[in-house]
Amino acid sequence: MLRVEDIYKDYDGKPLLKGITFEVQEGELVCLLGSSGSGKSTMLRIIAGLEEPKSGKVYWKGEDFTDKPTHERGFGLMFQDYALFPHRSVAENIAFGLRMVGRSKPEIDSLVEKSLANIRMQEFADRPVTELSGGEQQRVALARALAPDPYLLMLDEPLGALDHNLRTELLKDLRKRLHDSQKPVIYVTHDQEEAFALADRLLLLHDGKLVQEGAPERVFNQPANTWVASFLGLGNLVPAKLISPNRVETDLGQLEVPIAPEIEPGSDCVMLLRPDDALFGENAISLSNYLRAVIRDSVFLGNYFRLEVMVGQTILQVHSPHPDAIGETISIAWPASSLQCLPVA
Structure with a gap:
């Protein structure tokens, strides 16, 4: 599905990403795990087309997407702060991405209704997003990202702004929703507990390089280095x-x-x-x-x-x-x- 090949990127004149290569398969949930400032979010932005790599390639199903405009890639990206529109209702937030890809009004209405049912928030359709709890906002942001049926879904620290108790409560629900979507997913986090709870496979990023990848239990039992x-x-x-x-x-x-x-x-x-x-x-x-x-x-x-x-x-x-x-x-x-x-x- 997705292949990232030999990606290099500088930031403020210094190397940030140093030859990153990995793949994500259909229906696979991959966590990109590393400390703050390790280049995780930059890697997502390069895949999404929001930033250009210094060198390297991004492929989707064998097609070179490196120079393809963001809106033509068909990838979904969910940010840490959810980036919901505060002046719009729940339904209007979910509909936004569908309008951007040119869906008709009947299609939009049908897909929004389906999305609300999937997150069990039908009764919240007309409610302003500013009146939602953190967990409800997360569900709306995820529904908005999935509504246009993206080829690939990327999530950048989506639980990072939540307190520990709420984050723990939402992890199980989030894993189920992501797997139910059948989409390949790249999930960025610096939180080890989050990554182990969600991932089919971990990618550990340190000093601009992938230092280890594998199933969570393998990484736990066989760490590659100090x-x-x-x-x-x-x-x-x-x-x-x-x-x-x-x-x-x-x-x-x-x-x-x-x-x-x-x-x-x-x-x-x-x-x-x-x-x-x-x-x-x-x-x-x-x-x-x-x-x-x-x-x-x-x-x-x-x-x-x-x-x-x-x-x-x-x-x-x-x-x-x-x-x-x-x-x-x-x-x-x-x-x-x-x-x-x-x-x-």
């Missing part, structure tokens, strides 16, 4: 040196690790120690990666206690099923199979 693990908040990152195929030297001492064929012995790397994988007490003492740690802090988070512990001069976070007193010394360990040796990035 930046991915840090950005996703996967756990403790401890500098290390690989001293043999399955052993590293760290400030925690030597640790046994799975063989990492992509990292040469003698090379620097970073160990990922996930808080959920830590074992305690008798379960820890028998393992080769056994450590003694002093508890600095303990926070109850419902299903577990988040402990901040000190091992030597290194601070780690672990998740424990039971509380421990601050200042207490405990035994912890990570099974060798749970550790990941990541390239420095």
